[in-house]
Amino acid sequence: MDLTNARWRTSTKSGTNGGNCVEVADNLPGVVAVRDSKDRRGPVLVFTPRSWQAFVAETPAAG
Template sequence: MAITGFDLSAARWRKSSYSNASGGDCVEVADNLPGVVPVRDSKAPNGPALIIPAGAWMPFVQAVKGAALRA
């Protein structure tokens, strides 16, 4: 399911705790919008954001933490 045309003006972005201090590898998420979790590259804040349905966010995070998605 693609979500397009979503208004992100109210998004409160926070940087991942896994981002490094030198500004590289930075991912930001906004978890204050109902029903979706936008994800963006903090080095390109005016660039595109990936809009993930909220119900899919936690299973994704749990899979990453559990190394299920590592090659």
């Protein structure tokens, strides 16, 4: 998958725990990409927008 045009942002679900953050790119057509901010060249998880919304809805807020 080509992520060249991905615009990464830190998830609002990430806490202030010293850099242990998730970054999300939701500007790609038909997918939401997720990666670890500490390993930006590492693996990326890809969700459908509907699956990502369901995941976020069930994930407790950090903190």
